[in-house]
Each structure stands twice: as C-alpha cells, then as structure tokens.
Amino acid sequence: MKILVLTNLYPPHQADTNDFRCEKVTESLRLRGHELRVLTSTHGMNAEQTGGNVERRMWLNGVYDHPLVTGFGDVKKLETHNHRVLSETVASFQPDVIHVWSLHGLSKSLVFALRNSRLPVVYDVADRWLAVELRQDPWLRWWNRPGGPILSKLWRSSLELTGQRNRFDESAPTRLMKGYDRMVNVYGGEAALANVPSNSIGAFRFDRLYFCSQSLKDETAQAGFRVDHAEVIRPGIATEHYVGEIKSASVPVMKLLTVARLDKQSGVLTAVKALHAVRAVQSKTTLSIYGKGDSDYVAEVRSFAATHHLPVEFLPVSNLVRDLPAVYRRHDALLHTAEWNEPFNLHVLEAMACGLPVVGTALAGTLELFRHGENALTYVPGNAEELAARILEIQTQPALRVQMAETAQQEVLTRFNETVVIDQIENHLDTSRQIWTQTAS
Secondary structure (H helix, E strand, C coil): EEEECCCCCECCCCCCHHHHHHHHHHHHHHCCCCCEEEEEECCCCCCCEEECCCCCCECCCCCCCCCCCCCCHHHHHHCCCHHHHHHHHHHHCCCCEEEEECCCCCCCCCCHHHHCCCCCCCEEEECCCCCCCHHHCHHHHHHCCCCCHHHHHHHHHHHCCCCCCCCHHHHHCCCCCCCCCCCCCHHHHHHEEEEEEECCCCCCCCEEEECCCHHHHHHHHHHEEEECCCCCCCCCCCCCHHHCCCCCCCCCCCCEEECEEHHHHCCCHHHHHHHHHHCCCCCCCCCEEEECCCHHHHHHHHHHHHHCCEEEEEEECCCHHHHHHHHHHHHCCEEEECCCCCCCHHHHHHHHHHCCEEECCCCCCHHHHEECCCCCCEEEECCCCHHHHHHHHHCCCHHHHHHHHHHHHHHHHHCHHHHHHHHHHHHHHHHHHHHHHHHHC
C-alpha cells in the first residue's frame, strides 16, 4: 500500500510520546514493504522541508509555543495554506490510503477535505483533538456558530449571500456540504452543547477510525460525535527493548521512579509528599523524577523536596527511547501519579515489561489496564497519604509485589507487544482500502 501519514508533529521535532508512536508505526509499516510519506508541520524548522519521506509544510496554530491566530484574514491564510499543501501532497504521492494521526493544533477543516478526497481515510485517535479541540477551531467556529459579535454575524451573512462562502469551501472548507450552515450541536452555547445526544452529530463523518482506549472513545461519543462504530487498538511497545528480570522477593523496594510531563496534571508533587510520609517509616526510600515540563511546577516540587530534606533526584532527559530502558532497570518500582483523564500511558507498559511493580491512579486509559492487587496497586488521585500506604504495602509484602510484577509483565508481553499492535493497525488500513474499493466500484 501507498500510505500518506498526516500528523501534527514528527520526530525529531516532537513534543510527547505520541509522536514517537507515530514514527514507530510508520517505520514498521515501511519495513513491511509499504510505501509511506509523512506530511507534518514546520514545528522546529526555520523553513518548509520538502522532498524525501517526510515533508514538514503544515502550519500549527496556538500549540507548542506557536502563536494562536484568530483574526479572520490570518486564519484564512493559514487554512488556505494547509489545504493547498495537503492537496499538493496527495496529488504528487497518490496514496492508496491516508492515515491521520493527531490534528492537535492543525486545521480541523482538513477533515472535510479528507472526506471529499475520494480516498480511504483512517484516523488514529489518541488525544482530544476530536472530543474537545474541534469545537474550539477558530475557522470552523467563525463560520458555524449560531451567534457571535454583531459585526462578525453581518460580515458572515454578507459573504454567504454573495456566494463567497461557497468559494471559500473550495480552498478552505467551512462545512462538509451545503446545508450545514450552522452547527448548533458543535458550535452552540453551553446550553445547546449540554443537551447534545451521544453519538448524534452528522456534520462530521469518520467512516474508519480507531481509538487508543475505550475511555477516549466513550468520551468522544458522549461529546456527540458518531464514533460508536470505531475500533479500539491500544498502543504497544517494543517489548524486546524493555523486558527485564523481575527482582526477587528478597530485594528491598527503595528506589522509586516517576516518569511524566511535569505539570499540575502529572501528580508528581503528590509523589513527593507521599515520599515524605513513607520516610517516616522507611528512611532509605528515594524518588527519581524523569521528565520535562512547566518550570513553575518543577520549582514547586523542588521547593517542597528541599524544605523537607527529601532525597528527590531529577534525572537528565535526553532521548525517551534511548534513556528509559536503563532508567527503569535502575529502580525498584514505578509511581504513576497522573491526576487527569489521560487516554493511555506507554510508560506504565514499559515499566511493567521491565518487571517493575506499579502503583498508580486508575483513570481513563489506565483504568482499563490496572486491576488492584493483581497487576498493580491503585490509589485515589491526589491522595498522598493513600499513595504512601500503597508504597509501604509493596515494601512490606514482597510476595504480593513479585506476583503483581509477574502478572503485569506477562500481560504486556502478550497483549501490548508492538508487533501485535502493528498487525492490528496494518489490517485496519488494508481493510479500509478494500472496503473503499468495493464501495467505489
């Protein structure tokens, strides 16, 4: 198959682990004999990059330190550019299928162009660009909200009455088709959005898509979008890089680790507070923190650790893929302290593959993975006292800790092996192409 990959970021100019996942799946499909081209943003570049297997030409809006563009003229320029780039890339590459990853920060009107491309399109949904961000898109919101400032409404009505909106739809689509002139159930006020039935919105059509977790699929359906037909393909990891020997029951659990993007949602401060409580019982326990993030939050965490004289080490971050296997093996347990509905978390799988027992919050994606007392221990998000109790539990009950680590490692090796996951994605892409071909004929 000739596969065009459309995504907001792509290594080495990345911002989170989902970018690495996109790269790994893309390169694995290439190794299986498929021809792939990646179309992504100019993030990290001083100019567009064309030619080769990766083209960096799309413009981001309002994310990853790119300024938020909201003025009509500026937004129109951005939208027109992104659609022109997509059209040119499709024309030159002539793909058999388009594989869309994250549209976070990219023009959501690309969905309409993809729908009208007369090509099979598959969406990999692993963040909230669909469930949340689509409603905030400045271009689609300007055209489709029922209200708005009086001057904007008058200008919009003038453009519609003179046929300008129809012409805009050719270069920077404002809707799926004529008749969807106002999408109240997408761009209406709070009262209108509060009453949108689950799985009901027809203004956006995603024939073929899969989610990284059932929780993200459910959230998207509850936001009103028609996704009940979607599959769930959970991410996998290259287990051969992470698999390690589970430490015996005689080895004490002293070196704790947390891996996260450091912000208030990460719950890392909760981990540090829990360490403070644990050391009152087990004074040799330490905590290592691996990750980058918000400088103010990092300062807050460092201040608490320094004030209470806690052995907290911030590990240097260079390359997630290269660093982490060795980092996991130097520690005795992973604390997953997320305090938000994270769609999924690959670091938990990596640690489990390495044989580390895991203590974590069971929210969203990890709620589907963790089974308290069987493959992990769980605690209430933000509750440092309960987290401390769970840490003491794995320190004082070595048989339970070993049993959980063995169960978790086996589950990761069989269910979340990267090869198994890529098989599922490849099959989904090929099935999508076949269905499209049969429908077209």
